[in-house]
Amino acid sequence: MNYKANLNRYEKMIYNRCGRSGLQLPAISLGLWHNFGGVDIFENGKDIIFSAFDAGITHFDLANNYGPPAGSAEENFGRILSSHLKPYRDELIISSKAGYYMWPGPYGDWGSRKYIISSCDQSLKRMQLEYVDIFYSHRPDPNTPLEETMMALDQLVRKGKALYVGLSNYSADQTRQAAEILKDLGTPCLIHQPRYSMFDRWVENGLLDTIGELGIGSIAFSPLEQGLLTDKYLKGIPENSRAAKPTGFLKPEQITPDKLEKVRKLNDIAQNRGQSLAQMAIAWLLKDKRVTSVLVGASSVKQLENNLQTLNNLQFQNDELNTISNILHS
Numbered sequence: 317m318n319y320k321a322n323l324n325r326y327e328k329m330i331y332n333r334c335g336r337s338g339l340q341l342p343a344i345s346l347g348l349w350h351n352f353g354g355v356d357i358f359e360n361g362k363d364i365i366f367s368a369f370d371a372g373i374t375h376f377d378l379a380n381n382y383g384p385p386a387g388s389a390e391e392n393f394g395r396i397l398s399s400h401l402k403p404y405r406d407e408l409i410i411s412s413k414a415g416y417y418m419w420p421g422p423y424g425d426w427g428s429r430k431y432i433i434s435s436c437d438q439s440l441k442r443m444q445l446e447y448v449d450i451f452y453s454h455r456p457d458p459n460t461p462l463e464e465t466m467m468a469l470d471q472l473v474r475k476g477k478a479l480y481v482g483l484s485n486y487s488a489d490q491t492r493q494a495a496e497i498l499k500d501l502g503t504p505c506l507i508h509q510p511r512y513s514m515f516d517r518w519v520e521n522g523l524l525d526t527i528g529e530l531g532i533g534s535i536a537f538s539p540l541e542q543g544l545l546t547d548k549y550l551k552g553i554p555e556n557s558r559a560a561k562p563t564g565f566l567k568p569e570q571i572t573p574d575k576l577e578k579v580r581k582l583n584d585i586a587q588n589r590g591q592s593l594a595q596m597a598i599a600w601l602l603k604d605k606r607v608t609s610v611l612v613g614a615s616s617v618k619q620l621e622n623n624l625q626t627l628n629n630l631q632f633q634n635d636e637l638n639t640i641s642n643i644l645h646s
């Protein structure tokens with residue numbers, strides 16, 4: 317059956333301007349790191365993508381190595397795109413990245429021009445696309461001159477293979493240097509993709525100030541700490557959860573009694589606000605205007621719908637923020 321997008325898809329989503337660029341991104345975007353690979357159920361992934369687009373999520377985030385196996389998330393996304401979403405291509409912001417191990421030998425990892433450009437070509441082939449909207453350097457490479465990596469990103473834009481470029485996992489200083497190089501090349505840095513959640517606040521020590529000053533947008537990844545910042549682990553590790561799967565990046569040993577104690581207290585606050593903890597964790601990130609979008613993952617349509625309801629309550633009272641801060645520092 318051919319998919320037809322919901323006619324009301326733009327009614328509820330909030331769109332935020334990405335830094336000082338012309339591009340707006342949905343306040344909630346969908347990431348395809350887990351749940352969309354060759355080991356996952358294709359139809360489930362397809363339903364999640366359709367539900368996302370029907371709810372105004374225009375931005376889908378991928379990387380060369382998403383799967384497993386590596387590359388399969390892009391392949392699956394490409395299948396869904398070419399058979400169902402082609403008519404909507406101009407309504408979609410699709411991103412990919414290169415920076416982590418992808419193929420053997422010295423040219424399948426890190427940040428050389430050779431790797432970045434061949435990897436982008438491979439991603440385009442897997443997704444059956446002529447261009448991606450955003451291409452990222454997935455991580456800084458200590459052994460490649462920053463100029464080389466940035467020139468490779470600039471070249472992708474000049475060749476029409478990417479419309480914008482971004483950085484992921486770069487420190488505040490590295491971001492400043494990279495942004496300066498990109499600016500000189502004439503391809504401004506659009507966005508930074510850092511890990512950011514209530515449990516991981518490293519961006520508050522300089523990165524957010526830097527991107528705010530430079531007019532670069534940001535998209536926070538693993539906003540729910542891979543599921544830990546929801547109520548799902550409060551009664552043990554459920555079957556089929558990320559922590560229970562051999563292919564999941566969240567390991568049972570990361571779900572410590574100390575973390576669960578905090579999750580329990582945060583969950584009480586969320587309930588008092590009439591929200592799920594997942595919703596409160598997303599809203600908490602969106603209160604900072606330098607955060608353009610929150611990049612969630614979901615293993616079901618139900619989870620995605622739950623996360624989308626965040627938009628019904630984005631406001632925090634000062635006393636709620638203080639209590640949350642005390643719990644996080646306890």
Ligand SMILES: NC(=O)c1ccc[n+]([C@@H]2O[C@H](COP(=O)([O-])OP(=O)(O)OC[C@H]3O[C@@H](n4cnc5c(N)ncnc54)[C@H](OP(=O)(O)O)[C@@H]3O)[C@@H](O)[C@H]2O)c1
Nearest residue numbers: 347348349537538539540541542543546557558612613615
């Ligand atoms: N740039 C980078 O280096 C980098 C690194 C990591 C991720 N990312 C990007 O960020 C995206 C999101 O990362 P993430 O998947 O770790 O994000 P996340 O939103 O922190 O975690 C998603 C997981 O949380 C659980 N979940 C989501 N909503 C829920 C709800 N309402 N109730 C209960 N559980 C819920 C699901 O786990 P279950 O599977 O257990 O149901 C889901 O798979 C990735 O897809 C990727 O695009 C980027």
